[in-house]
Amino acid sequence: SVDTNTLIYQVPGGMLSNLISQLKEAKKEDKYYDVLAEIPVVRKDFGYPPLVTPTSQIVGTQAVFNVLMGRYKTFTKESKALLAGEYGSLPGKVNEEVRKLAIGDKEPITCRPADLLPPELDKYREEIKDYMEQDEDVLSYALFPQVAMKFFEARKAAKEGKAPAAAPVPASKPAPAPAAAPKATPAGVTTLYVEDLSI
Numbered sequence: 308s309v310d311t312n313t314l315i316y317q318v319p320g321g322m323l324s325n326l327i328s329q330l331k332e333a334k335k336e337d338k339y340y341d342v343l344a345e346i347p348v349v350r351k352d353f354g355y356p357p358l359v360t361p362t363s364q365i366v367g368t369q370a371v372f373n374v375l376m377g378r379y380k381t382f383t384k385e386s387k388a389l390l391a392g393e394y395g396s397l398p399g400k401v402n403e404e405v406r407k408l409a410i411g412d413k414e415p416i417t418c419r420p421a422d423l424l425p426p427e428l429d430k431y432r433e434e435i436k437d438y439m440e441q442d443e444d445v446l447s448y449a450l451f452p453q454v455a456m457k458f459f460e461a462r463k464a465a466k467e468g469k470a471p472a473a474a475p476v477p478a479s480k481p482a483p484a485p486a487a488a489p490k491a492t493p494a495g496v497t498t499l500y501v502e503d504l505s506i
Contacts, residue, residue, distance in 0.1 A: 316343040317350055319358050322367045329371045338374050345370040345378075352405040353389060354397030365389050382409045392416030438463055 318326075326343075330336050349370045356362035365385045372381050388394060390406045392415040406415065416423065428445060435448050438459035447455040464470065 317347050317358060318343060318367070319363060321360070322358065322363050325364060326367050326371065329368065333371075333375060335375060341374045342367075342370050345373050348378075349373065351399070352402040353386075354401035355399035356389065356394075356397055361385070362389065362394065379405055379408050390415070393420050395420060435459060 327336070327339070330339055330342065346366060349366050350356065350358070353366060353369075356366060358366065365383065368383055369386045372383065373379060382390075387409045389397075390401060390409045391413060396417070401415075427449065431445050431449050432439065435444060435456070438456075439445065440462075444455070444459065447458070
């Protein structure tokens with residue numbers, strides 16, 4: 308069966324649970340249908356972003372903000388980023404008044420946003436030049452700088468025959484004494500006492 312609310316309110320099923328959660332947190336569950344009605348408005352104003360993650364959550368959250376605080380009185384940073392073009396170009400025409408409210412006079416990005424990022428691989432290569440053994444080391448460092456550097460240092464120390472500094476081992480608590488076996492009563496009833504042991 309088809310849920311017609313998906314067509315009317317332009318809300319895929321995955322968005323509904325998030326909306327309900329946001330409204331419950333704000334103790335505004337009574338605004339549910341107002342938020343559903345606001346979603347197509349926000350979506351149109353935002354240039355009809357596809358309702359898939361993450362843009363579905365951006366549109367849904369903005370609709371909640373609009374209903375609870377007044378239409379476009381507050382923008383999430385994600386809404387601002389979407390309207391600034393940081394998520395790429397939008398399929399429809401953005402309401403320029405709404406965009407101006409969100410990002411002011413900032414010029415929206417009209418190219419592929421990743422093209423604006425400065426190249427960093429050469430910088431990473433330079434930073435790990437004393438540790439680099441293979442091209443994959445640069446990628447490891449770019450994604451996980453702290454973890455990769457610890458690994459590189461340990462690898463280098465092992466190759467130089469130096470043992471890396473070991474992390475201190477926490478002192479262990481002595482094992483508790485074993486409990487005495489329960490005593491049987493003449494009627495065959497056994498009473499068992501258990502102490503609270505923190506390990």
